[in-house]
Amino acid sequence: MEYDVNKIRSYFPVLKQQVYGKPLVYFDNAASTQKPVQVLLKTGRLYTEFYGNIHRAAHYMADKTTDAFESVRDQVQQFIGAGSREEIIFTKGTTESANLVAASFGEQFISPGSEIIVSEMEHHSNMVPWQLNALKRGAKIVKLPMSRNGELQTSLLSELITSKTRLLAVTHVSNVLGTINPLAQIIDAAHRKNVPVFVDGAQAVQHIPVNVKALDADFYAFSAHKMYGPNGVGVLYGKRKWLEQMPPYQGGGEMISEVTFEKTTFSEIPFKFEAGTPNITGVIALGPAIALLQETGMEHIAAWEHQLLDYCTHQLKELEGLVIYGEASQKSGVISFNIDGIHPFDLGTMLDKTGIAVRTGHHCADPLMSYFNIPGTVRVSFGIYNTTEEIDRFIEALKRVVKMLK
Amino acid sequence: MKTIEEVQQDILEEFSLYEDWMDKYAYLIELGNSVEPISAVEKNDQNLIKGCQSRVWLVAEKKEGHIYFRGESDAVIVKGLVALLLRVFSGRTPGEILHSQVHFIDDLGLTQHLSPTRSNGLLAMMKQIRLYAVAYDRLDN
Numbered sequence: 001m002e003y004d005v006n007k008i009r010s011y012f013p014v015l016k017q018q019v020y021g022k023p024l025v026y027f028d029n030a031a032s033t034q035k036p037v038q039v040l041l042k043t044g045r046l047y048t049e050f051y052g053n054i055h056r057a058a059h060y061m062a063d064k065t066t067d068a069f070e071s072v073r074d075q076v077q078q079f080i081g082a083g084s085r086e087e088i089i090f091t092k093g094t095t096e097s098a099n100l101v102a103a104s105f106g107e108q109f110i111s112p113g114s115e116i117i118v119s120e121m122e123h124h125s126n127m128v129p130w131q132l133n134a135l136k137r138g139a140k141i142v143k144l145p146m147s148r149n150g151e152l153q154t155s156l157l158s159e160l161i162t163s164k165t166r167l168l169a170v171t172h173v174s175n176v177l178g179t180i181n182p183l184a185q186i187i188d189a190a191h192r193k194n195v196p197v198f199v200d201g202a203q204a205v206q207h208i209p210v211n212v213k214a215l216d217a218d219f220y221a222f223s224a225h226k227m228y229g230p231n232g233v234g235v236l237y238g239k240r241k242w243l244e245q246m247p248p249y250q251g252g253g254e255m256i257s258e259v260t261f262e263k264t265t266f267s268e269i270p271f272k273f274e275a276g277t278p279n280i281t282g283v284i285a286l287g288p289a290i291a292l293l294q295e296t297g298m299e300h301i302a303a304w305e306h307q308l309l310d311y312c313t314h315q316l317k318e319l320e321g322l323v324i325y326g327e328a329s330q331k332s333g334v335i336s337f338n339i340d341g342i343h344p345f346d347l348g349t350m351l352d353k354t355g356i357a358v359r360t361g362h363h364c365a366d367p368l369m370s371y372f373n374i375p376g377t378v379r380v381s382f383g384i385y386n387t388t389e390e391i392d393r394f395i396e397a398l399k400r401v402v403k404m405l406k
Numbered sequence: 407m408k409t410i411e412e413v414q415q416d417i418l419e420e421f422s423l424y425e426d427w428m429d430k431y432a433y434l435i436e437l438g439n440s441v442e443p444i445s446a447v448e449k450n451d452q453n454l455i456k457g458c459q460s461r462v463w464l465v466a467e468k469k470e471g472h473i474y475f476r477g478e479s480d481a482v483i484v485k486g487l488v489a490l491l492l493r494v495f496s497g498r499t500p501g502e503i504l505h506s507q508v509h510f511i512d513d514l515g516l517t518q519h520l521s522p523t524r525s526n527g528l529l530a531m532m533k534q535i536r537l538y539a540v541a542y543d544r545l546d547n
């Protein structure tokens with residue numbers, strides 16, 4: 001099948017935008033993606049046609065809204081290949097999903113002397129929650145180290161996992177290096193010693209096919225806003241056996257089955273973990289974003305973006321003094337780089353003036369920056385709507401600004 | 407010596423010669439490259455202004471009632487902004503600094519460099535300049 005990038009682009013009105021008088025090239029998809037009309041229309045339609053609170057009232061508006069909300073849970077289940085819909089919990093985002101597991105799993109399973117393995121390439125949101133938790137419970141964080149090319153040293157796992165290990169937290173795809181970690185292998189190593197694995201999928205679900213059951217992940221988290229969906233919504237997948245043993249994260253409405261002043265009994269999963277009125281509109285508008293990914297086909301998306309990655313990497317390597325961070329054999333469409341003698345902030349600022357949006361800085365991964373001993377990088381990250389023509393424009397602009405800055 | 411307001415007007419006029427953003431920035435880079443470097447010893451933690459993406463150092467000296475600033479950054483665009491700030495503020499009395507209204511950065515349309523969350527040190531640097539003025543003002547009185 002042809003990958004019809006023009007058709008995909010036509011769904012994203014914002015891409016026709018001009019910035020500083022130049023056509024926009026949006027290469028900051030790892031930070032957040034743009035939203036297709038399908039998502040925008042869904043949001044509008046919800047408020048104009050049948051909005052109500054969910055799971056509560058017995059009236060038409062609430063029923064329709066509840067149906068729409070719950071059908072997205074089915075969609076998510078199917079999208080990531082979860083065993084059952086009850087294993088899908090809606091959160092605010094990856095960050096909240098990680099905090100939920102850290103707090104709730106932590107309360108039940110982490111005690112003084114426990115160890116939590118965290119990889120060296122994690123985004124702060126899959127590191128700080130574990131650190132806070134370890135601090136609170138007298139547990140220890142153990143580092144799963146990385147090699148120079150941006151791959152995790154998974155061969156060390158058999159040593160690192162001990163009888164004290166309670167959980168392993170790792171990202172599926174690195175937001176800085178683009179590395180696609182060998183998850184199945186990591187999870188297998190952990191499971192051999194009965195250690196569950198929390199996977200940060202924030203940079204994976206929108207780029208490569210993901211099947212949590214095939215991977216046998218215990219927890220898998222991601223954010224709607226990075227997958228062409230709305231802001232403020234995320235997903236936590238958790239295996240039933242863990243979710244059922246974990247205490248609630250927050251208390252409130254929705255998550256209880258019976259409350260007296262002395263005692264409360266909690267709802268079943270997933271509602272036990274969804275206290276209060278959730279981001280109803282956000283969840284419902286995530287539906288069409290998933291539909292777009294599925295219609296396009298995750299295999300096709302992965303292939304298209306890989307082509308962009310190769311095309312761009314090849315051209316960048318021609319430039320003098322350019323260093324790419326992360327050259328793993330399995331990579332998604334993320335390239336972090338620096339140019340000798342030029343501060344990444346200067347490059348980013350100048351590229352912006354040519355209409356090209358890239359990210360500069362430490363990308364919320366300070367330990368990774370320390371590893372390479374750099375203050376930051378310039379990062380380009382691709383999405384479903386990017387093209388090789390845009391890469392040409394980027395390379396041309398990059399050459400121009402490098403000349404100005406050198 | 408021109409007033410703080412007059413220097414700001416001068417800067418605005420210079421930049422108005424360039425219509426294209428690339429040219430405005432090319433000029434800013436030129437200014438950045440012309441900044442007198444500060445010594446390696448002065449690039450210490452005490453003079454460092456904590457900005458997230460780029461580092462900025464600011465050195466202040468007081469002579470005969472006037473404060474003289476020198477500064478540098480590891481990013482050349484920030485260095486250009488530093489050059490502008492030095493031009494506006496160096497050699498002023500604490501009173502002049504404390505009573506000044508800085509508007510030229512807004513007017514140039516470089517405000518993206520001022521937002522607190524961008525934290526490239528410019529906002530912090532302006533704060534630091536004012537803090538020096540307050541401190542020296544107190545010492546005087």
Ligand SMILES: Cc1ncc(COP(=O)(O)O)c(C=O)c1O
Binds near residue numbers: 094
């Ligand atoms: C790998 C990774 N994990 C977690 C996050 C945090 O996601 P959110 O801010 O949506 O919670 C991000 C986003 O920057 C990310 O790239």
